[in-house]
Amino acid sequence: MTKQNHYLLLTPGPLTTTSTVKEAMLTDWCTWDQEYNGLVQQIRSELVALATAQAGDYTSVLMQGSGSFCVESVIGSVIPADGKLAVLVNGAYGARIAQMAGVLNVALNVLDFGETTQADAAQLEALLKQDEAITHVAVVHGETTTGMLNQIREIGEVAKRYGKTYIVDAMSTFGGIEMDVAELQIDFLISSSNKCIQGVPGFGFIIAKRDELEKCKGRARSLSLDLFDQWDTMERQNGKWRFTSPTHVVHAFYQAMQELAAEGGITKRQQRYENNHRLLVEGMERLGFRTLLPSELQSPIITSFYYPDSPAFSFDTFYQRIKQEGFVLYPGKITSAMTFRIGNIGDVHASDIERLLDAIERNRFWS
Numbered sequence: 001m002t003k004q005n006h007y008l009l010l011t012p013g014p015l016t017t018t019s020t021v022k023e024a025m026l027t028d029w030c031t032w033d034q035e036y037n038g039l040v041q042q043i044r045s046e047l048v049a050l051a052t053a054q055a056g057d058y059t060s061v062l063m064q065g066s067g068s069f070c071v072e073s074v075i076g077s078v079i080p081a082d083g084k085l086a087v088l089v090n091g092a093y094g095a096r097i098a099q100m101a102g103v104l105n106v107a108l109n110v111l112d113f114g115e116t117t118q119a120d121a122a123q124l125e126a127l128l129k130q131d132e133a134i135t136h137v138a139v140v141h142g143e144t145t146t147g148m149l150n151q152i153r154e155i156g157e158v159a160k161r162y163g164k165t166y167i168v169d170a171m172s173t174f175g176g177i178e179m180d181v182a183e184l185q186i187d188f189l190i191s192s193s194n195k196c197i198q199g200v201p202g203f204g205f206i207i208a209k210r211d212e213l214e215k216c217k218g219r220a221r222s223l224s225l226d227l228f229d230q231w232d233t234m235e236r237q238n239g240k241w242r243f244t245s246p247t248h249v250v251h252a253f254y255q256a257m258q259e260l261a262a263e264g265g266i267t268k269r270q271q272r273y274e275n276n277h278r279l280l281v282e283g284m285e286r287l288g289f290r291t292l293l294p295s296e297l298q299s300p301i302i303t304s305f306y307y308p309d310s311p312a313f314s315f316d317t318f319y320q321r322i323k324q325e326g327f328v329l330y331p332g333k334i335t336s337a338m339t340f341r342i343g344n345i346g347d348v349h350a351s352d353i354e355r356l357l358d359a360i361e362r363n364r365f366w367s
């Protein structure tokens with residue numbers, strides 16, 4: 001074990017990055033220098049190209065902070081004072097969007113599906129018929145709470161049929177699952193540097209339908225998180241951020257984007273994640289574990305497993321033992337069952353999953 005990779009992060013981000021991504025941070029860059037701003041512009045256009053084949057209709061904005069800052073920037077900047085947001089919730093990240101709307105005084109209607117049921121487009125349609133004040137619809141694509149994948153195509157079809165602006169938190173899936181925002185009719189998609197693009201934490205990004213973003217001038221409920229103003233400055237000043245940007249992180253992200261392309265793009269990365277996921281689930285089931293979700297609801301990003309049915313099992317002990325073996329697992333986050341999670345994203349390959357399964361097999365102290 002080198003010091004750099006003292007353990008593998010099997011978590012949904014920050015995740016395990018390559019050493020070349022980490023090495024990209026060994027240079028200091030000035031935040032307003034032309035060379036740096038040129039790099040920002042390149043990242044912005046490459047992000048749009050990753051998000052859609054109809055790049056002309058879309059633009060992108062980079063925003064300082066963790067992923068939640070970017071979600072909050074969208075919720076606080078795109079819904080007008082007389083607008084109303086419908087949020088489909090089936091986990092902690094959907095609930096966080098509703099919480100943000102509460103803090104920001106955005107009128108809100110929540111559709112709650114519990115923790116193990118997909119968000120349902122038909123129920124959204126019923127809500128939109130009943131509450132005509134709703135102007136915007138938001139949903140999480142991969143609900144990292146459980147690993148659940150929501151049907152963003154079907155939900156988008158309903159949102160658009162009723163003329164609503166459509167917001168998708170694709171934090172944990174963008175770059176790891178193929179999607180085209182134009183086909184999916186998404187107006188604002190949010191993701192961050194430290195998920196499937198495999199960069200380090202420090203900023204996030206928004207892929208926006210250009211004509212929708214242009215409407216947002218003056219709507220922001222926060223100065224620092226003003227999405228329109230951040231975009232306007234980046235557009236007019238060729239990649240300049242309004243306030244200090246995480247220059248090292250941006251450099252690492254650029255390197256991560258080149259490595260995504262070298263891997264063969266999102267298609268190939270998705271295949272690697274799916275293969276990791278399949279090996280993980282097959283191996284864990286062989287060792288007696290059961291998944292929380294049926295496979296048809298499950299994303300290849302992160303998987304929830306029930307605790308083994310044994311009084312001798314302690315997650316803390318299990319976690320410490322597996323960490324000693326060089327892997328960091330992720331605790332569960334749902335209230336209805338005792339679970340833990342294992343992520344497949346990051347610089348994680350089939351051989352790593354095999355080593356993990358071997359480590360778990362040797363550490364079954366509860367059976």
Ligand SMILES: *Cc1c(COP(=O)(O)O)cnc(C)c1O
Nearest residue numbers: 066067068093142144169171172
């Ligand atoms: C990671 C994640 C976020 C953002 O979380 P931060 O801790 O703020 O980076 C938001 N939504 C989903 C679905 C996520 O997986």
